[in-house]
Amino acid sequence: MRVAALLLTVALVTAVPADEPRRNPFRDGTGKGGVDPTAKPVTPRPTPTPSPAPAPSAPDLKTAPKVRRAVDHRVGVLVADAPFTDRAGKTGKLSDFRDKAYLVVAMTDPGCPLCQKFAPALARLEKEYAAKNVAFLFVNPLADEKFAAAVGATSTTEVVVLDPARTVVYRGAVSDQYGLGYSLDAPRYNYLAAALDHLLAGRVPKVAATTAPGCEISPPAAPPTPLTYHARVERIVQQNCVECHRAGGTAPFALDTYEQLAARRGAVKRAVTDKVMPPWYAAAPAAGEHTPWMNDRSLTTADRSDLLAWLDGDRPKGNPADAPRPRSFETGWSIGKPDMIIELPRAVPIKAEGVMPYVNIMVPTGLTEDKWVAALEVQPTARQVTHHALVFAAKPGDPTKGEGDGFFAAYAPGAVALVYPEGYAKKLSKDAALRFQLHYTPNGTATEDRTRIGLVFAKAPPRHEARVAALVNGRFEIPPGDPNYKIESDAKFFPPRLMQPAWYTPARILAFFPHAHVRGKAMKFELPGEGGAPSRTLLEVPRYDFNWQLEYRYAEPVPVPAVTQLKYTAWYDNSRGNPANPDPTVPVRWGPQTFNEMHLGYVEFVADR
Secondary structure, rough: OOOOOOOOOEEOOOOOOOOOOOOOOOOOOOOOOOOOOOOOOOOOOOOOOOOOOOOOOOOOOOOOEEEHEEEOOOOOOOOOOOEOOOOOOEEEEHHHHOOOOEEEEOOOOOOOOOHHHHHHHHHHHHHHOOOOOEEEEOOOOOOOOHHHHHOOOOOOOOEEEEEOOEEEEEOOOOOOOEEEEEEEOOOOHHHHHHHHHHHHOOOOOOOOOOOOHHHHHHHHOOOOOOHHHHHHHHHHHHHOOOOOOOOOOOOOOOOOOOOHHOOOOHHHHHHOOOOOOOOOOOOOOOOOOOEEEOOOOOOHHHHHHHHHHHOOOOOOOOOOHHHHOOOOOOOOOOOOOEEEEEEOOEEEOOOOOOOOOOEEEEEOOOOOOOOOEEEEEEEOOOOHEEEEEEEEOOOOHHHHHHOOOOEEEEEEEOOOOOOOOEEEEEEEEEEOOOEEEEEEEEOOOOEEEEEEEEEEEEOOOOEEEEEEEEOOOOOOEOOOOOOOEEEEOOOOOOOOOOOHHHOOOOEEEEEEEEEOOOOOEEEEEEEEOOOOOOEEEEEEOOOOOOOOOOOOOEEEEEEEEEOOEEEEEEEEEEOOOOOOOOOOOEEEOOOOOOOEOEEEEEEEEEEOO
């Protein structure tokens, strides 16, 4: 497995002594490993001793904005048509701005130092976006507590963006230039401006919610939103369901009207109660903690409770004036116009019935220079039969078909695009080709697919290079009938032995992408504790579902010290109790088809230098 270019060294659970030829489980086709004839014996380099952990200290008094999952921060909810008195003494109602493209409600307190610092930036933004039909409303939350409660304000520096239907579409900080205990000469992330730009372009903001460090406020509780379809339930379904459940979506039926939802209420209730939908399989955070995952699809407790209560009741429609704006979906590229589009050279015929083997197609990029990819999107043309698509960066003519090398991009229903934060990008070398690995599931109608990938290039080299490595173990044999077979692999955050010790470096983890086939049962990524301390679980998937190939992306990258071991464990069910098991009477080894198995965990990270 060739990961020499990565700063994450992968070690199979069955270690190979340094003085033996290296084995590669992807080269001999047995799944048990084979001798790589090109490998040369190497002298083992002693593992460096990591620096001792710092002594416990008081909490850091410096606080910057933190990215949060939108629904946990009351994004997507209806705000009542509350009366207000702005900082100039003018009175009105939120509905006064219904002819504006968007309304920015900015909390401001003349006695708060951070409000004073943000005032010039807000004035510039107000002037800039006035020409784009965006209005700004400045309200002192300490002087108008009822209004602050209506919009759900939590600090004196918070801004809330509303659309004409008074739905919250962004909530959080203006930027990260100022926070508690620090100031920057210029912002690194302009959260408000970025959100407005996305919204005005017809796209959902990449970051729709952050914390807003400032003087905390405790307004009285806002009146509850009426539990009607238009005021509450329609927004829950818009945010969580209609990306797939709509006309032209990948789901088998639509849910974007009252009549459709009411007719399917039995199926929806079952899926929501059993937590099958929306599809999300990471373990829930501890009580009182925020989810660390930016793309967490799970319903909030309040949303699940309200949706089920409405389905069980008489399902009132409510006032049509409370309805959200219809959600629009990209007919082209959600990442904007790509700088480069690479598609399959020919359409892949997909039969109507049965099972299809994985399809691997190598496509040259034709690049004459290295490129930094700031955003990417994989688009199958036959989404209804495309279970998932993986894209690997490889050298032209490389015969390798193993999943351990060069992971670059992925497609799964509901997860098609990746836009890196400012300052991050992924390198695509000029000599690379892209290998598309496609898994099709025939649905009764013969068709064809011509998957493509769109790339947006960064205008300059990034501060942080996003890299991907695979934690993999191909040397296993799952016994027949075993309901809980355990396989492990691990890695350390230092470079391969042939690299110089000066390259030893800490890292920050951006995302995980665990992969197994139909016998996959559960997964866990963890950092083992040192000196007898308990291990730290980074991602736990207690109920893996092969039908949903999900990425788990952090809202805030997780720092990992140098020479830290990262462990990946997965459990497999080869028993008759697994209804998806094609044959519980046979031993199972590594292989590309669903009746084989894989133990594979991708890790995306950046190296701190």
